[in-house]
Amino acid sequence: MSAEWIAVDWGTSHLRVWAMQGETIMAQAQSDRGMARLRKDEFQSSLLEMIENWLGADPVDVVACGMVGARQGWVEAPYSAVPSAPVPVAPIRVPNTDARIRAFVVPGLKQNAPPDVMRGEETQIAGFLANHQNWDGVICLPGTHTKWVQVSAGEIVSFRTFMTGEMFELLSKQSVLKHSVGDGWDEAAFAEAAADTLSKPEQLAARLFGLRAADLLHNQNKATARSRLSGLLIGAELAATRPYWLGQQLAIIGADGISQIYAGALQLQGAFVETANATQCTLAGLSQARNLTRQTV
Amino acid sequence: MSAEWIAVDWGTSHLRVWAMQGETIMAQAQSDRGMARLRKDEFQSSLLEMIENWLGADPVDVVACGMVGARQGWVEAPYSAVPSAPVPVAPIRVPNTDARIRAFVVPGLKQNAPPDVMRGEETQIAGFLANHQNWDGVICLPGTHTKWVQVSAGEIVSFRTFMTGEMFELLSKQSVLKHSVGDGWDEAAFAEAAADTLSKPEQLAARLFGLRAADLLHNQNKATARSRLSGLLIGAELAATRPYWLGQQLAIIGADGISQIYAGALQLQGAFVETANATQCTLAGLSQARNLTRQTV
Numbered sequence: 001m002s003a004e005w006i007a008v009d010w011g012t013s014h015l016r017v018w019a020m021q022g023e024t025i026m027a028q029a030q031s032d033r034g035m036a037r038l039r040k041d042e043f044q045s046s047l048l049e050m051i052e053n054w055l056g057a058d059p060v061d062v063v064a065c066g067m068v069g070a071r072q073g074w075v076e077a078p079y080s081a082v083p084s085a086p087v088p089v090a091p092i093r094v095p096n097t098d099a100r101i102r103a104f105v106v107p108g109l110k111q112n113a114p115p116d117v118m119r120g121e122e123t124q125i126a127g128f129l130a131n132h133q134n135w136d137g138v139i140c141l142p143g144t145h146t147k148w149v150q151v152s153a154g155e156i157v158s159f160r161t162f163m164t165g166e167m168f169e170l171l172s173k174q175s176v177l178k179h180s181v182g183d184g185w186d187e188a189a190f191a192e193a194a195a196d197t198l199s200k201p202e203q204l205a206a207r208l209f210g211l212r213a214a215d216l217l218h219n220q221n222k223a224t225a226r227s228r229l230s231g232l233l234i235g236a237e238l239a240a241t242r243p244y245w246l247g248q249q250l251a252i253i254g255a256d257g258i259s260q261i262y263a264g265a266l267q268l269q270g271a272f273v274e275t276a277n278a279t280q281c282t283l284a285g286l287s288q289a290r291n292l293t294r295q296t297v
Numbered sequence: 298m299s300a301e302w303i304a305v306d307w308g309t310s311h312l313r314v315w316a317m318q319g320e321t322i323m324a325q326a327q328s329d330r331g332m333a334r335l336r337k338d339e340f341q342s343s344l345l346e347m348i349e350n351w352l353g354a355d356p357v358d359v360v361a362c363g364m365v366g367a368r369q370g371w372v373e374a375p376y377s378a379v380p381s382a383p384v385p386v387a388p389i390r391v392p393n394t395d396a397r398i399r400a401f402v403v404p405g406l407k408q409n410a411p412p413d414v415m416r417g418e419e420t421q422i423a424g425f426l427a428n429h430q431n432w433d434g435v436i437c438l439p440g441t442h443t444k445w446v447q448v449s450a451g452e453i454v455s456f457r458t459f460m461t462g463e464m465f466e467l468l469s470k471q472s473v474l475k476h477s478v479g480d481g482w483d484e485a486a487f488a489e490a491a492a493d494t495l496s497k498p499e500q501l502a503a504r505l506f507g508l509r510a511a512d513l514l515h516n517q518n519k520a521t522a523r524s525r526l527s528g529l530l531i532g533a534e535l536a537a538t539r540p541y542w543l544g545q546q547l548a549i550i551g552a553d554g555i556s557q558i559y560a561g562a563l564q565l566q567g568a569f570v571e572t573a574n575a576t577q578c579t580l581a582g583l584s585q586a587r588n589l590t591r592q593t594v
Contacts (some may be wrong), residue, residue: 079514114503115510128449145473145506161506163472170467175460176442200497202536206411209442209458217376239499 001026003055006101007286008047010068010120011120012036012144019054023287027054035067043074048098055100056159058091063091063290064105066120067284074103079110079117085191086126087285090292106289109156116161120282121147122251127284128276129154137249141278142258144169146237160244162237166257169209172229180215181229182222187264189224193231194238194265201239207232234265245271253281298323303398303584305344307365308413308417309333309441312343316351320584324351332364340371341394352397360388360587362403362579363417371400376407376414380452383423384582387589403586413458417579418444419481421550424581425573426451434546437563438554438575441466443532443534445541457541459534462555466590468505469526477512478526479519484561486521491535491562504529531562542568550578 003019003026010016013034019027033046046060047065054060069077069092077092091104108119121141129135129151141147144165150157197204211229214220238245245266252259252266252275263273300316300323307313310331315323330343344359351357366374366389374389388401405416418438426432426448438444447454469478494501508526511517514575535542541562549556549563549572560570 056429110510110514112514115507115514117513119512160503161510162502163505164502165475166472167468170471171460171464174467174471175463177460201501202533202539203458204498204501204537205461205530205534206537208460210412213407213414216414217407217409217412233502236499237502240501242499242505258584278384 001054003027003051003054003060005061005063005290006051006054007283008062008064008115009120009282010035010064010066010074012067015050017047017050018283019051020093020283020287023283025283026188035070035073040072040074043068044097044103047103048101051101057164059100059102061290061293062101062103063106063286063293064103065123065286065289069105069108069119069142073105075105077107079108082109082111082159083157084109085154086122086129086156087289087292090295091289093293104289106286109159111159112140113225114160115195118149118159118161121149121253122156123285123289124278124281125149125151125156125285126288127281128251128253129285130284130288132251135249135251137251138244140241140245140252140254140276142254142262143253148241150244160241162240163238164233168192168230168233171233172226176212177208177225180212180220180222181225184221184223184226186221186224187225190227190261191265191268193228194235195231195268197232197235198239198269199238204232204236222288225229231265234262238265238269245269250274251276262290298351299350300324300348300357302358302360302587303348303351304580305361305365306360306363306417306579306583307332307361307371308363312347314344314347315496316348317580317584320580321578325516332367332370337369337371340365341400341550344400345395347399348398356397356399358590359398360583360590361400361430362420362583362586364571365404366402366416371422372402374402374404376405379406379408379456380454381406381449383419383426383453384589385588387592388586390590401586401590403583406456408456411457413456415444415446415456415458418446418550419453420582420586422446422448422453422582423577423585424578424583425544425548425550427581427585428549432546432548434548435541437538437542437549437559438549439549439551445538447541457538461530461534463505465527465530468530469523474508474522474526477509477515477517477519478522481518481520481523482520483521483524487524487528487558488562488565490525491532492528492565494529495536495566496530498533501529501533511571527558528562531559533576535566536561542566547571547572551575 007060149159391400446456
């Protein structure tokens with residue numbers, strides 16, 4: 001089967017590819033060959049291995065977003081500065097590729113003050129806006145590094161990154177809390193902990209070790225500890241982003257599980273939240289980016 | 298040389314021993330055979346290896362404090378509950394030891410609500426109070442897990458543990474920030490960052506990723522990033538502990554470097570701080586604990 005074009009989401013730790021016919025997915029695949037694991041000369045071979053069967057007689061467009069465009073990536077796609085459209089310029093052509101592909105990388109966005117950067121999320125936002133004409137509001141993209149993005153008149157006005165997901169991983173798997181945090185989920189414990197740091201964010205630092213002590217002294221359930229840790233950290237993030245979400249039109253773009261957790265916490269604060277599927281937004285955004293390559297090539 | 302008694306500070310990651318004659322240090326040694334690395338049956342041999350030359354014809358008292366008294370330690374020394382004197386009961390005798398030693402472990406302290414525990418710090422506080430008659434106030438013991446301890450009339454009234462040191466290690470060495478944090482120290486950057494989260498603790502989550510972005514966009518100095526990270530985290534801790542230190546008599550017990558950092562941050566807030574040497578406090582506390590063993594054996 002030969003694809004009309006190939007969509008690629010290439011992050012720090014993963015590589016996902018889709019064989020596309022217009023907006024329709026014909027096939028898909030993924031691997032753990034993320035940007036952090038690859039040397040410069042390994043990007044093309046890692047990709048070709050996965051898409052070999054989708055190539056044909058004519059060169060196929062490959063459009064990629066994510067950390068693949070960082071300085072240590074396949075080709076550096078320099079940041080555009082906000083305020084700007086999510087994908088304001090044509091993707092960067094990767095030079096000297098295999099003749100069977102024409103590969104492009106979508107540039108990330110930067111904000112000079114306060115300093116911040118994104119790579120990948122701009123493409124998801126472009127895809128979201130393509131399906132929501134005249135949408136103004138705030139988009140939350142939860143993940144390892146959660147982004148909060150203010151959108152107005154088709155442009156990204158400002159954004160802010162939170163290390164909440166990475167902090168959760170480090171604290172639950174590599175700190176002293178690893179002995180007390182286990183699998184499972186306790187919704188009430190999450191909600192209580194989120195409300196706690198939302199109202200008293202300065203107490204976050206005091207609450208964390210309590211998860212270990214509550215295990216040692218009171219045999220606190222390990223699922224409860226997990227939910228409380230998540231709630232404490234997300235509550236702290238919501239305290240910091242209050243001006244972003246309070247009284248705003250709000251959308252969450254992310255994987256189902258984490259999106260539901262954020263949506264639940266925000267709804268408890270009276271926020272009205274819509275959620276959008278991350279993969280659909282990525283593919284719609286890469287399709288938009290591909291249109292830009294065809295105008296300029 | 299035969300010691301009169303042997304003092305032992307046995308934490309999660311280290312083992313330190315002193316050959317004592319009364320309050321005088323005759324010799325000392327240390328190793329990385331902390332409690333976390335040892336099986337139950339390895340404690341005695343790890344210790345004997347280091348103190349062999351200090352033993353004589355008669356059994357020598359060995360008095361230990363720290364995580365060595367945890368459930369997974371040499372012998373479990375059950376927590377005493379606060380409020381109480383720092384070392385309210387005689388240390389626990391380790392059963393079935395080598396005939397050349399009589400080994401004791403100082404119990405830790407627990408606080409039922411909010412749940413918290415300490416092992417080792419209670420001994421340092423006992424040593425501090427032995428040299429500060431009628432001292433009332435708050436003691437800060439900075440480290441991997443920093444303790445803030447309220448002391449009144451010779452008793453520990455309440456305490457709280459902060460994972461600030463462990464968070465700093467995880468974020469600076471294992472998170473995305475490791476690429477942007479390096480060696481060196483920038484006092485002004487530390488002070489500015491500490492003041493920042495002290496006045497706006499809810500912004501901590503928003504500030505962390507900025508250390509990475511400031512490197513990518515503005516080539517921020519890696520020593521500046523290290524100092525800012527430390528300042529952001531310690532500032533958050535000081536925001537949470539404000540009721541502990543505001544207008545209180547204040548002492549810091551810790552290693553020189555970290556004690557100076559905490560003292561500096563607190564002095565910028567107008568607090569009056571005295572500092573005490575951690576090793577001296579530990580040895581004075583172990584000497585106090587040894588006196589308790591001699592009253593009961």
